[in-house]
Each structure stands twice: as C-alpha cells, then as structure tokens.
Amino acid sequence: MSTQLTPILTKFWDDPQSWTLQTYEDNEGYKALRSALAMAPEDLVQATKDSGLRGRGGAGFPTGMKWGFLPPPDGGPRYLVVNADESEPGTCKDIPLLLAAPHFLVEGMIITSYAIGCNHAFIYLRGEVVHVYRRLMRAVEEAYAAGYLGKDILGSGFDLDITVHAGAGAYICGEETALLDSLEGRRGQPRLKPPFPAVAGLYARPTVVNNVESIASVPPIVLHGADWFSDMGTEKSTGFGIFSLSGHVTRPGQYEAPLGITLRELLDMAGGMRNGHQLKFWTPGGSSTPLLTDEHLDVPLDFESVASAGSMLGTRALQIFDETTSVVRAVSRWTDFYALESCGKCTPCREGTYWLKQIMVRLEEGRGLPGDIEKLDDICDNILGRAFCALGDGATSPIVSAIKYFREEFEAGMHTPCHELFPPERSTLFAKETLPA
Template sequence: MTTPLAPVLSAFWDHPESWTLKTYLDHGGYEGLKKAFTQKPEELTQAIKDSGLRGRGGAGFPTGMKWGFLPPADGGPRYLVVNADESEPGTCKDIPLMMAAPQFLIEGVIITSYAIGCNHAFIYLRGEVVHVYRRLLRAVEEAYAAGYLGKNIQGSGFDLDVTVHAGAGAYICGEETALLDSLEGRRGQPRLKPPFPAVAGLYARPTVVNNVESVASVPEIINRGADWFTSMGTERSAGNGIFSLSGHVNKPGQYEAPLGITLRELIDMAGGMRNGNDIKFWTPGGSSTPIFTKEHLDVPLDYESVGAAGSMLGTRALQIFDETTSVVRAVTRWTEFYAHESCGKCTPCREGTYWLKQILRRLEQGKGREGDIETLLDTCDNILGRSFCALGDGATSSITSAIQYFREEFEAGMHTPASELFPPQRSALFDYTPKHETLAGVGGH
C-alpha cells in the first residue's frame, strides 16, 4: 500500500461524543469561520476555486466556479441549499458524516453562505433517516445557542438562519431542481434548464446547491489554506474524500483518503476479500455508474482516470462483488430500483426502465427469449441522453457495462436461472435461510 488515509472529516468519529459542539471545538472547530470573517466574500470564493474542490455529490463540478455563477446582488434574497438526500444504492458517506460530526457541515454552511451573500440556508435531508434528522436539529440548536447562527454571528454583522428540512423519500429529489421543487412544497420532479438554479433556483431566486461533503470540506480549506488541500489528490482531482466500501470485503466502511487511491489499496485496508475469494465486479461511484472488473483494480480513483477507463467516480460508493455473485441478479435489482424511483415525467425513463426490468427478470429466471440482449441494449440506447435528467442515464449504465464484460451470463439466462448458476446463499453477506424453510419451521411441518 502506497497511499495513506487522510482523516479530516472523519478525524474524531471514534470520540465518545463526536457529534457535540464541545467535541468539535476541542478539535479546532470554527477556526475556519474566524478566518473567513476576516476576508471579503469574493476572497473566499477565490480560495475555494484555488483549492480545486470539486463537488462531492457525484458530478464533480468545481465548487468555487458554481459559487461564482451567481449574478450580481440585486438587493433580494439568495439561498444556499445543501443536498443531503443521499439515496444512491451503495452510497453511505453523507449520512455517517452528519451523524458523527454534523458541525463540519454547519460551519461549512455558514462560511459558504457568507461567501455567496445568503442569509437563509436550507439542509434537505432524506426523510427516512430520522436519527440523523434529530442529530442535525440538535447540532443546529447548539450552533444557535453558541452564537454561530442567528443575528450578528460572532460580532461579524452577518446574519444567517438555517432550516433543516426532511424530504419524503424520493430518489429523484437528489436531482437538484427536483429537490428545489420538493423544498417549495411541490412534487419532486426535475425542472427544465435553463434557467439554472444559480439564476432562478429556490423561490425563483439565485441559489447554490451543494452536496454535504462539498460544504463540509470548506472550513478546513479556509483554515489550512488551498495549498494544503491541493497537496492531496491529483492535479485535476485535488483533495481527499470519503470512499464507502460495501459488499464482499472483510471490513466494509468509510475510508477517507486522497483522490487517486486505487481499489486494490482500499481492499487491502479493508482486510481483503471475504473468504479469500476473487473480486468479480465493482462499482466506482454507485449503481448508476458503469461497473468495473478485476482488471480495473489499479485505476486511480480520481475523476479523470475513472472517466478514461469508461466509468464515473460519482459518489465513491464502492460496491464490491466476488466470484459467487450473479451479475444478472445484481443488475436486475438495481434496475428494479430505478424503475420504482422514476418520477414518470419523461417517456424514455418512465417506459424504458419498466421494460428493462421485465427483460432482466426473464433472464434472471432463465426464461430469456431470443433477442433479449439486443433489446436491452437498444432500449438503453433510447434512454441514454434522451431522458429529462440523469436518472435514466444512470439506469442504463450498469446494464450496458455488465453486458460488455459478462455477456455470457446474460446468454445463460436464456436457459438457466441465475439462482442455479450462482446460489444466493453463497453470495449472501449474512446467514441465508431459504423462505420455504423458514415457513416450514413456523408451521411446524
């Protein structure tokens, strides 16, 4: 292993009360805010541009550039909206961050709001994670009580209110304009762009929408300087990030490391593959990114290298599958998720994901028909680039890449169920008991 971990956001997650304001202050919290208030807002925006911080929500768009898109102040309100609607299968970085150390996010919200001229910020949280919602509310209360939120923050003359809003549980609300519609009380569906949120976002006012990890990274950049941040990562993918490892590794979890680390290094840190099995396939950025195989273990996990290899870094949700796993079964489950979560606004995604699901189920059951694989690829081609937002594109990624690398498994679906080729109990992470055995036991037969 050559790349060390870089615990910054996760530096004190193991503290008995890591989530409290006291713990945060004991570890240097709000030092970045003090420095921020000694600078002009435009200087802060330039510092974030200089750091090379790219959006940590999946797209990797430069954060400072997004701040700079806001039009000149016109006397009206402008908003910061933090996208905390973490819903991508396999993604688990923002929720543990908000659970373990929410003050990183709150300090980042204050600095970002000061930089863009916002006096009311919103944190849009996934509604199912009630425990995180309560912790975030408590953290905001502590910040208000300590004078870090409210009127005249720390004597700076800057006012800021923060609203924590729990969504109703829709994957589509992770798309920034659907999130804004939901926040305004409407059904969460993507908006037509332009206008972009920077010009007409929340309540038709200039709005910056940033991911949790992006905003939480701001305080340390301001406190330690842009050069400190660029000393990690690669030239075009600067800094560190949280990599979420799940699946068939011995020690799944969050690993905070510089961008550019490889999966081979991360698997070593995670205690190797389960039962010493070989890796079969994996996702570099969640289920909406094209899958990789064993041959990609040494691809640097930065935006450029992963893109050049044919996938996307996305949310760094590394789902690891060993040789016991049916790729057809895995892709079918992901596709069922996307078909369920499609908002129905556009025809390619609404109809296309439905038919992808039907064909994949046939193949998984060993009841595939002649031409099913070609129909899958053709349907994906009719969705990709033609849907209203990226949900449709993401739904096709795992299918086309899985057929590219494991076409023979899809062909086997013409005659043999996936459960025979790859018995589920072999790939299950926990003890596997078939349903019929459980029911027999309950019935006393």
C-alpha cells in the same frame, strides 16, 4: 501523491460523543469560521477555486466555480441549499458524516453563505433517516446557542438562519431542481434548464446547491489553506474524499483518503476480499455508474482516470462483489430500483425503465427470449442522453457495462435461472442462524 488514509472529516468519529459541539470545538471546530469572517467574501470564493475542490455529490463540478455563477447582488435574497438526499444503492457517505460530525456541515454552510451573500440556508435531508434528522437539528440548535448562527454572528454583522427540511422519500429529489421543487412544497420533478439554479433556483432566486461533503470540506480548506488541500489528490482531482466500501470485503466501512488512491490499496486497508474469494465486479460510484472488473484494480480513483476506464467516480460508493455473485441478478435489483423511482415526467425514462425491468426479470429467471440482450442495448440507447434528467442515464449504466463484461451470463439467462448458476446462499453476507425446532 500519498495513498495513506487522511482522517480529516472522519478524524474524531470514534469519540464517544463525536456529534456534539464540544467535541467539534476540541478539534479546531469553528476556528475556520472566525478566519472566514475576517476575509472578504470574494476572497473566500477565490480560495475555494484555488483549492480545486470539486463537487462530492457525483458530477465533480468545481465548487468555487459554481459559487461564482451567481449574478451580482440585486438587493433580493439568495440561497444555499445542501443536498442531503442520499439514497442511491450503495451510496453511504453523507449520512454517516451527518450522524458522526454534523458540525462540519453547519460550519461549512455558515462560511459558504457568507461567501455568496446568503442569509437563509437550507438542508434537504432524506426523510427516512429520522435519527440523523434529530442529530442535525440538535447541531443547529447548538450553533444558535453558541452564537454561530442567528443575528450578528460573532460580532461580524453577518446574519444567517439554517432550516433543516426532511424530504418526502423520493430518489428523484436528489436531482437538484427536483429537490428545489420539493423544498418549495411541490411534487419533486426535474425542471427544464436553463434557467439554472444559480440564476433562478429556490423561490426563483439565485441559489447554490451543493452536496453535504462538498460543503463540509470548506472549513478545513479555510483553516489550512488552499495549497494544503490541493497538495492532496491529483492535479485535476485535488483533495481528499470518503470512500465507502461495502459488499464482499473483510472490513467494510468509510475510508477517507486522497483522490487518486486505487481500489487495490483500499482493499489492502480493508483486509482484502472476504474469506479469500476473488473480486468479480465493482461499482466506483454507486449503482448508477458503469461496472468495473478486477482488471481495473489499479485505476486511480479520481474523476479523469475513472472516466478514461469507462465509468464515473460518482459518490465513491465502492460496492464490491466476488465470484459467487450473479451479475444479472445484481443488475436486475438495481433496475427494479430505477423503474420504481422514475418520476414519470419523460417518456424515455418512464417507459424505458419499465421495459428494462421486464427483460431483466426474464433473464434472471432463465426465461430469456432470443434478441433480449440486443433489445436491452437498444432500449438503453434510446434512454441515454434523451431523458429529462440523469436518472435515465444512470439506469442504463449498469446494464450496458454488465453486458460488455459478462455477456455470457446474460446468454445463460436464456435457459438457466440465476439461482441455479449462482446459489444466493453462497453470496450472502450473513449466514442464516439455525433456529431451534
């Protein structure tokens, strides 16, 4: 496996107008669509299965297999819904992709829709990113004007409309069934499964819900072949992915590389830790994944290896923290987020995240009580696997893993505030400017 960067989705991000149709067509844009329209839909589904493409939204479920779950056509509509509600702390790959090269997603949606027999597809975008919404709308307009969307696409007889929907700003709407409820105009809350979206999704019709990067990866696969894609990455985690490095690293940013690359290799490419500091802990897939430490620098970043290390690859949001950072304070901020974003539908998550927040605040302020650490573990145990959706599970991950690796810092929270042990000014990324008197 090569551990070099593989600029594919990020190939022309530095072009002065990378988001335009002209730039995309200058870089093999929409060639894959022409090839796809000459293929049978079932062959496209099979090619996606053969490539080994797994969902890039966190769970890593095989994309082609998800498409294959749709029931046989019954004469009614079926839908493709793209989940662009990226909003977890640290996760920042889909928004930059849509901002820099939105036509990857548009072309991928057309190919996918053709493969599954969909004539109306939707993009559910996080509503706060208005600049991305405008750019995505413009890309769809360009595709219509060029004949890539609408009626009789490129003379193939295939029709497709794409609707870009701005969400209402709730993290829970990143859960696929809550997203569907929100898209239908209802309050975004998870649905009971089964039935799964493939059987009864949007408007109770068969629906495929995929992440932005998953669908954007389809055109390169169609253009270059399933073998080309599967030759990258590892045996069970094939292909490339965008790794988002943030935090205490010299050159934070998006690094597109084969799955299976290690954090050590990515840090070398990113200039290492800032100012010679030492790595303390990091997240492999956003704030909802268990923390890892410097002992995991050489764990291959693929689905299986990260799971074996006790965490999840997730969205490949690599948040890097050095020795100046308080684990308790960092985890407390994430716990605030999950308590705020809980939709309140189920008791374990609604009540559990509230009490986790109360205890984390006490420990952060040095007011911890005897038994607080054990109480955190107990509450997490009562949430994990018992919540209605994965939000509750995600809220427990950083707490349980932080106690596992840094229990002494939690014990210090019984008597000493975090700001005394780890002064915030030491871990800040940007020095405060001295204002004139």
